[in-house]
Amino acid sequence: MSVPSILRTAARNFVPPGRGSSRLRCRALSSCSNTRKMSSKRQMDHLEKTAEVYRQNAVYPAQVCGIIKESDTVKRLRVSVHPDFTFKAGQWVDFFIPGVEKVGGFSMCSCPGLLQREGVIELAVKNAQHPPAHWIHTACTVGSHVAMRVGGNFFFDPRPSDPPVDLLLVAGGVGINPLYSILLHAAHLMRHHNASGGRDYRIGSAHILYSAKSVQELLFKSTIVELCREFPSKFSCDLRITENGEGDARDILPIARRGRITEVDLRAHVDPQKTLCYLCGPPPMIEAISESLTDLGLPKDRILFEKWW
Structure with a gap:
């Protein structure tokens, strides 16, 4: 399934948190399945950098529900997500944007507790020429449809029985x-x-x-x-x-x-x-x-x- 197809399907199937809908699944993108040698003149994008890193199989539809100016260079997005969306504190998302070929990679700056309470995650993104970041700072609006997939081995998820750290x-x-x-x-x-x-x-x-x-x-x-x-x-x-x-x-x-x-x-x-x-x-x-x-x-x-x- 191509990135545009994922986004079209995600947008059609998006249901705000609290309303039932089926889980959306897709195959991993081909660029995630292997690592290629890159020219020193071209910087690797997010999918290439994280090709060997764990990520979930599911790509979920989502919708921007709030935009906050965190600083002159950083915007914080509040994003309503699918009821089945889950993540661990410290993880990131593959961020798919309609009409943008490049896939963003942004860490959650909210915790799982906010997701449980409100069905929302937050992303703080610095302005840059990289297409996904540029889109967030120039074209993203409340109501914009996107899609996301969780990944990352960098997280804090203790169990009640674990010793304190x-x-x-x-x-x-x-x-x-x-x-x-x-x-x-x-x-x-x-x-x-x-x-x-x-x-x-x-x-x-x-x-x-x-x-x-x-x-x-x-x-x-x-x-x-x-x-x-x-x-x-x-x-x-x-x-x-x-x-x-x-x-x-x-x-x-x-x-x-x-x-x-x-x-x-x-x-x-x-x-x-x-x-x-x-x-x-x-x-x-x-x-x-x-x-x-x-x-x-x-x-x-x-x-x-x-x-x-």
């Missing part, structure tokens, strides 16, 4: 998206744990280290700070600004401070026996942070990362 979430730029989803999910589990009197989900701690170029580009900063205030003994954050700006001096404190993330920042939050670290950001940042974490004694199987550039 201390989460260390390290993000650069829009790499915050999957980590924000994980943080929201951890908060959801924390509330569930408290409401049950501690009978479910033995929860550890969560510390988020997040750097961006400017205060404005620190996405979701208000909610991150609010969660740390809601769970002061469990959640903490360290927000960083990496570039100077005339407008930042008065606004930066107490929300954030200047400077890049260093090994010193990591050391206080690494316990080789308990820490589980999730990284998402530019490859050079991930490589440097991974090396520092290894030097601090964190086993490699407890360092999980997602590269998007």
